[in-house]
Amino acid sequence: MKPRVLIAVFVSLACIPALSPAQTRSMFSNLANPSIGLNALVSAQAAPNLNQPYGINFDDAEMSLISVVDPTWTLVSNIVFAGTGEVDPEEVWVRTNSIPNISLKLGKIRGMFGKQGMLHTHAYPFIQAPVIMANTIGEEGFKDSGLEAAWLTPVPWYMELTGGVYKAVDATDENPLDFGSNNHNNIPYGGHLKNQFDLNESTTMEFGVSGLQGRGADGHRHGAIGADLTFRNVPLRRSNQRGWILSGEYLERNSSVGGTYHRQAHGGFASFQYRLSQVWWTGVQVEKALDSYTDVLVDPATGDPIAGNVKRASANIKWAPTEFSYIRLEYSYAQADDGNGFKPHDQRIMAQASYTIGYHPAHAY
């Protein structure tokens, strides 16, 4: 190589701007990242009378992301990764508290209906959702896109009146309500009235009524109504050690054809949960569901579910070493009747474990 060329190469290299040191700091801040949490539910079931395999099942993992958007809005989301592999944006909504006495929710929401319907599955008092809930508003409550306004009324006690409008959706296995009409005048709507009274400093009474209505794919009116009553005791001197909850709920799915009211699935459930200590809970529940479907009542020949009446009693015990995990064991006995002499019964033993990491928002009272 000629010396001139070498000199030219050296001069060129010398003229290259100094290389910047390796980038060790991101230009993107993570300080405003949302609070993140994840809950995982695993269960096992043995039901000798049913044509179902025994074994352990990964139910789902719920990832929650919550953060303030700006001075006006807060975004709350709960993304469910089901054991089947599906991903469901169960809840993704924004809330504003800028309006005195009124809270607005917009997005994919868990509609205000009933008491248990407002809970996430890992917060259910029993492993199995009530049969009538699965046959009216859905096993995991009424979930739909919509807008809700909740008014904290100016009466001396806690009285909240909620009104909402929702997206017209077809009935599915998860959502038994048929709001699937394509008519432009079909905007499903609902209302919820919730009252809570302090009976004394430790015991409260909560009473609520709920209603939903929309037009179905068949062109007829479809809807659901519900009423709930809950007494709850949390001794203030032992708020993390003792307490009990006595709760009952009535739910009904209905339709209106040619002005005639048809009551479809209807029934109720009542439960009593008792806290034995900081880490132990126990509970019992009785249920009755009419004109309802369950995995107990299936056609022996085809395996297809049959509508009928179902009674079920459950008992469980839960060990929760902290508020971030629990293991519970549950037994249930159910008897069904299709009205034509077919009366299968079922007893099953279940276990469920729940684990939460990261931030987890407090459950509703």
Added chain:
Amino acid sequence: MRSLIRCIAVLMVGLMATPAFADLKVATSLSDLASVAQFVGGKHVKAESLCKGYEDPHFVPAKPSLMKVIQQADVFISVGLELDSGWLPLVLPGSRNPKIQPGQPGFVDASEGVPVLEKPTGTVSRAEGDIHPLGNPHYYCDPKNLEVVADHLADVFSKLDPANAADYAANAKAFDERMETSLAGWLKQMEPFKGAPIVTYHKNFIYFLTRFGFKEFEHVEPKPGIPPSPRHIAELADAMKQANCKVVVYQPYYDADASNKVASKAGATALELPTEVGGVPEAKDVFSKFDFMISSLAQALSK
């Protein structure tokens, strides 16, 4: 008609005879903060705590009725450092009161400016129990920290109610002076016991023990929020005997049985000690709370 006019007149007189409303309606997540707010606010403030003094401030049931209590509040004072994070995120938005939401002038984090102890320096893991990632939030157990809170509240109240700013400043100054005088007396009472090892049920006495020169020996809970096993109780009692540790203290909302068992095995005294105003009837405000804590502890350590 005459009787109707009489009724209206009586009603009007009745309404006029009712006491004047306070200028600021203040709600707090802890009774000590309500007590300080009342001292600083004086006649211009009506302060109320959502958590009773005999209630575990970590586990306040988020009753909807609490939302109702703060629906019309002008100021909400949070303990901060995530002590109330288990229930406040439900109660505050549920109040539907825009004035007291975080970020608004009516929301106060009372821990601001307080020297925080036990801030985790490494990785925060729940393997260590229910720890507080921002540091120990029970700062209100040190009388000096309440002076910081009083000065902070005087500033907040003055901004929200400028007409009475001079009163708030004067009240905070008087509070600080009274606290300094009281603290000197309490330190004198505790002087003979300085350095004594003390077992606490939960990790919420560190500010108190540090201020008065005690040694935090161990805890009845093996880890924060985890109830003790029989083995832990036995091991703790043995360790107490060896160290000549004579007192186990616990709050009214904790399990007295576990503390009594430890004390009994160790030949020590289990003492119910309120760290919050209202924890026992004698603790009517922050001053009488410390009076009770100091005199009870002195009595137990004298045995």
